[in-house]
């Protein structure tokens with residue numbers, strides 16, 4: 001049994017305490033995913049924790065510092081299945097410093113209201129669709145504590 005490649009992704013919301021909008025990002029590569037919308041993030045490097053990888057990826061890709069909120073847990077210990085080789089853990093995230101910019105891997109970032117039909121209508125990477133649904137459910141729950 002081989003382990004799945006671990007990917008991490010951020011459901012960046014405007015306010016962890018009262019989320020109204022989600023930041024969707026449009027990928028530029030590879031060709032199979034170009035033009036599709038996703039959760040910013042990427043692969044965890046050897047020796048790195050998932051949380052550290054998420055901070056690193058968001059700094060590299062968007063130029064922001066963030067605070068992690070609750071994890072949007074998926075059906076696997078490794079999170080949400082993406083394809084036969086990879087799974088993604090996803091956290092609700094809030095920007096604490098900087099303004100998100102499409103510095104790497106994306107050509108557009110868009111704040112989309114959680115109650116807008118536009119959210120489900122974006123051409124998400126198909127594997128992300130159940131995650132979008134779970135993010136909507138998680139955003140309706142008051143944060144613990």
Ligand SMILES: Nc1nc2c([nH]c(=O)n2[C@H]2C[C@H](O)[C@@H](COP(=O)(O)OP(=O)(O)OP(=O)(O)O)O2)c(=O)[nH]1
Pocket residue numbers: 007008009033037038039040041042043044082083086088105125127128
């Ligand atoms: N970041 C991200 N990747 C996703 C999502 N959905 C999905 O299927 N994937 C896939 C695409 C890629 O095969 C893989 C993540 O790879 P990546 O290209 O973002 O990782 P990375 O930034 O570390 O890039 P690299 O080291 O390969 O250059 O997961 C998503 O919502 N966000």
